[in-house]
Amino acid sequence: MSKVIKLKKGLDIKLKGEAEKVVKAGGKCTLYAMKPTDFRALTPKLTVKVGDVVKAGDALFTDKANPGIKFTAPVSGCIEAINRGERRKLLEVVIKADSEITYRDFGKADVNQLSREEIITRLQDSGTWPLIIQRPYGILANPEITPKAVFISTFDTAPLAPDFEWILKEEGKNLQAGIDCMQKLCNGNVNLGVKEGIPQNAVFNQLKNVNITYFEGPHPAGNVGIQINHISPINKGEHVWTVNIQDLAIIGRLFTEGHYDARKTIALTGSEVKEAAYYKTMIGAQICCFTADKLKNEVHQRIISGNVLTGTKVSDKGFLGFYANQITVIPEGDTYEFLGWATPGFNKFSASRLFPSFLCPNKHYTLDANYHGERRAFVVSGQYDKVFPMDILPVYLLKAILAGDIDKMEQLGIYEVLPEDMALCEFVCTSKTPVQKILEDGIALMMKETN
Amino acid sequence: MNFLRNYLDKQKPKFEKGGKLEKFRSVFTGFESFLFVPNRTTTSGSHIRDAVDLKRTMIIVVIALVPALLFGIYNVGYQHFKAIGVLAETDFFQMFFFGLWKVLPMIIVSYVVGLGIEFAAAQMRGHEINEGFLVSGLLIPMIMPVEAPLWMIALSTAFAVIIGKEIFGGTGMNIWNPALLARAFFFFSYPSMISGDAVWIAGDPTTTDAISQATPLAQMALGQPLTYTSADMFWGLIPGSIGETSTFCVLLGALLLLLTNVASWRIMLSVFVGGFLMSLAFEPVSHVEAYQQLLMGGFAFGAVFMATDPVTSAQTNIGKYIYGLLIGAMAVIIRCINPGYPEGMMLAILLMNTFAPLIDWFVVQSNIKHRLKRAKVNA
Numbered sequence: 001m002s003k004v005i006k007l008k009k010g011l012d013i014k015l016k017g018e019a020e021k022v023v024k025a026g027g028k029c030t031l032y033a034m035k036p037t038d039f040r041a042l043t044p045k046l047t048v049k050v051g052d053v054v055k056a057g058d059a060l061f062t063d064k065a066n067p068g069i070k071f072t073a074p075v076s077g078c079i080e081a082i083n084r085g086e087r088r089k090l091l092e093v094v095i096k097a098d099s100e101i102t103y104r105d106f107g108k109a110d111v112n113q114l115s116r117e118e119i120i121t122r123l124q125d126s127g128t129w130p131l132i133i134q135r136p137y138g139i140l141a142n143p144e145i146t147p148k149a150v151f152i153s154t155f156d157t158a159p160l161a162p163d164f165e166w167i168l169k170e171e172g173k174n175l176q177a178g179i180d181c182m183q184k185l186c187n188g189n190v191n192l193g194v195k196e197g198i199p200q201n202a203v204f205n206q207l208k209n210v211n212i213t214y215f216e217g218p219h220p221a222g223n224v225g226i227q228i229n230h231i232s233p234i235n236k237g238e239h240v241w242t243v244n245i246q247d248l249a250i251i252g253r254l255f256t257e258g259h260y261d262a263r264k265t266i267a268l269t270g271s272e273v274k275e276a277a278y279y280k281t282m283i284g285a286q287i288c289c290f291t292a293d294k295l296k297n298e299v300h301q302r303i304i305s306g307n308v309l310t311g312t313k314v315s316d317k318g319f320l321g322f323y324a325n326q327i328t329v330i331p332e333g334d335t336y337e338f339l340g341w342a343t344p345g346f347n348k349f350s351a352s353r354l355f356p357s358f359l360c361p362n363k364h365y366t367l368d369a370n371y372h373g374e375r376r377a378f379v380v381s382g383q384y385d386k387v388f389p390m391d392i393l394p395v396y397l398l399k400a401i402l403a404g405d406i407d408k409m410e411q412l413g414i415y416e417v418l419p420e421d422m423a424l425c426e427f428v429c430t431s432k433t434p435v436q437k438i439l440e441d442g443i444a445l446m447m448k449e450t451n
Numbered sequence: 452m453n454f455l456r457n458y459l460d461k462q463k464p465k466f467e468k469g470g471k472l473e474k475f476r477s478v479f480t481g482f483e484s485f486l487f488v489p490n491r492t493t494t495s496g497s498h499i500r501d502a503v504d505l506k507r508t509m510i511i512v513v514i515a516l517v518p519a520l521l522f523g524i525y526n527v528g529y530q531h532f533k534a535i536g537v538l539a540e541t542d543f544f545q546m547f548f549f550g551l552w553k554v555l556p557m558i559i560v561s562y563v564v565g566l567g568i569e570f571a572a573a574q575m576r577g578h579e580i581n582e583g584f585l586v587s588g589l590l591i592p593m594i595m596p597v598e599a600p601l602w603m604i605a606l607s608t609a610f611a612v613i614i615g616k617e618i619f620g621g622t623g624m625n626i627w628n629p630a631l632l633a634r635a636f637f638f639f640s641y642p643s644m645i646s647g648d649a650v651w652i653a654g655d656p657t658t659t660d661a662i663s664q665a666t667p668l669a670q671m672a673l674g675q676p677l678t679y680t681s682a683d684m685f686w687g688l689i690p691g692s693i694g695e696t697s698t699f700c701v702l703l704g705a706l707l708l709l710l711t712n713v714a715s716w717r718i719m720l721s722v723f724v725g726g727f728l729m730s731l732a733f734e735p736v737s738h739v740e741a742y743q744q745l746l747m748g749g750f751a752f753g754a755v756f757m758a759t760d761p762v763t764s765a766q767t768n769i770g771k772y773i774y775g776l777l778i779g780a781m782a783v784i785i786r787c788i789n790p791g792y793p794e795g796m797m798l799a800i801l802l803m804n805t806f807a808p809l810i811d812w813f814v815v816q817s818n819i820k821h822r823l824k825r826a827k828v829n830a
Contacts, residue, residue, distance in 0.1 A: 013499070159499075235826035308498045330499065332492055336456055340488030341506035348502035353711045354511060355502050369492040373504025374484055374579060377623025380508060381766035382715060391822075393767065396815050411819040419496070426497045430505055431623070436496035 004196050005230050007217030009389040011351050011424055013159045014364045015308065017329075019267035019276045021166060026279040029289035032075050033092045033319040034060050039130060040139050041447060044071070044090050052079045057104035057126050057260035060093045069140060072127025074262035074283040076102045092319065095284075103259035111180040111255045119184050123251065126260040130322065131247040132185075135228070135240050136415035137443050147241045149189040149232060150182040154204045154245045155215075157222035158307040162267035162278065162325050164245050165195075165202050172203045174252030178243070179210050181251055186241065193227035204245075220389070225421040229390045234415045246325055250283075266320065268294065270308075270329035271366040272301045281320065288316040290327055300332040302369050309423035310436070333368025340372070348372075351387065351428040376431035384435075387424040392416060394425050398435065401442030406449050409442055418443075459483055477573040481580035509582040511713050515704035516589055516756065522700040523693040524550035527597050530690050531653040534664060553653050554693055557592035560601050564608045565591070572617040583622030583629075583762075584612070590630035590756060593694025594749065594797075595637070596650035603641060607633035627804045628763045631797050638797070651690035666690050668748040668786065668794055671739050684746035695752035698745075705755040714759035717771040722754035725779025733787045744783055753782070753796035763804040767814040774810055778803045 036044040044061040054073040063069040073095055080096040106126050120143045123129040132141040182190045194204050196216035215221045224242045246264050253261040262283040268290050269276050304311035305321040308328050345355045349365040384394040392413040400408035419436035426435035465472045466479040528546030532538045565588045573580045611633035616625040652664050667679050679689050687697020708714035730741035758778050765774035778799050785795025
């Protein structure tokens, strides 16, 4: 029997608006986009212009630092717009989709018969390579190196996260092809983090050629970063690759179907959604395909591509992020509250015991995007440790980053964390410290200084 | 509350940059955010945030102090009427209002002076006003002897806020507990005013005669037999600093702080453990039962409200145990060995405040070594 790791630290934030387990047809979606901003530290080089006709799997832009890595169209169609921001920074390449998708053919193949180089070329050409993320730093995987291992989490514990076991129950064949592909890339050390207690016949338990570790506990137990830390932590000089489990199926389909099939199922969730459910879609779909007439529109709303802890704020004219598996809609909460800090606060959620929420652990809450307080210096101690199940001292790491002390950052474990792993620290912080932003800056500094 | 909100919205432009009252921006936002939780929403990182903020946290500490404060006020009256020998003829309200009449001015002076400096410092730096002084401002009068002159409270408070806090960057950056620093300043600058037996009982307002009475700590320091029972010391009808006498009321506050997780149980527990063990060791010298040491003077008050100050205490979990144990032990050592100053708690906490970063440094180093070792094993 495989190993079971029980995590005690963490926090499950119970929100209203969990997706019902039905797959619904979304509205017809015509616009799709690839956003270079979804990729950390990427400098894109555009290879198309407005009006070009592309097939699904044709390159839209490439990585300037590593021209072999292509970012391709998830659908076939015509380039509708190329949107740039300040200083002509490339923000979006928008495609108007054909009614019937035509694919660029890469040919079906048995992964196990291909060499590592052939696999890498195929992943790069098809645009599935960026689905692989390299740690430290959470950047695009460097095809020049062989990582010490590949880690894949099969479950997400974030608030209102989709249930991958249910979404992928028929994708066993593609997942296995994806695993076999990863086996080749890292010379045979693929690790799967599985939620403790799923049925023995669940799709993840059927996968072969993979080391399964079971995890139990509150969020962030499902974060791959936490799982790596408990299975085989990243030391200086080591690299590991990670893939989201739904993206692994896309990689698998590249071999079983022979083309870049960017289909995925996402969860539309949150307290401001009328019918929270699952929707079949493709990478990069426009948000309004899901949200049009499905939102309550009672209050000022915030739409998030991703979950409430780590997602990106988008407008309904915006697009689903490359790695996103859910859309969450919550109230914006941009209102004043009279003596808010003094009220009993029966509808407020807090990890501390300063609100009655700790007495009713099973209640679900409607939380908005208000800070509920003002920014302060670090005052309360020991707060982050309770929600951060790693052998790292979070406040000391953050202080090392704030001081720009590269040596200390390295010694205190910056290689092992990404902002998503410390998102809960940011949530619980009494002083409203921008934890993820600080960590993001720290990672940028490390990459700049150490290359 | 809309009229209030509308009024504030109307006044706000005057305090913005370039406005007529720009100089008072910090004061304005301070009051505004006191009345209304701001409407600011998240722009980076996590979209949702915990409902807790520093105001909520600090107000819990203030509430936890209330039992000890109310009892302290009553006890000021009780001790006074007992000392002048008319206890039997005095009722509860007379004692309470006598105490209030003595203590309220001290609280007002502490808040006015401290908050005034905080407001000014926040404005000078363009910061927002911090909630930290809400607690410190109440702690300062509670650890003073009742006969401390008001001007001295003002001076000590000013010293604590300026030298103890603002020069380091305000709440969250300070090294020493501001309230204890005020007390230490008072003690070392005006030793004659705070030592001896004449300051612990409120004098008769009609005459200027002071009333002299020894505290249990003073009796212990002089090797005299205790004239107070353990029950007196537990319930608190003994002379001493205003808020510290009743161990029972302090423990009520401790209960609230622990239930709400505002104060660290690690620190509280280890202070008591450290104090008790050291008292056991000193029993032959002090001629006082070990548990009585924990009931006397400011031991409980310091353990519950001072040692647990999150800013000046050790911040790592292991560090908190070491820090607490050392405070408890040091407090008893100072009490038993230094005859000049019978109360060791203040100096013990200030000393360990100084060393808390060092304790944490060792804990952080062990985490670093641990990580390096792991890398070497794998390499």
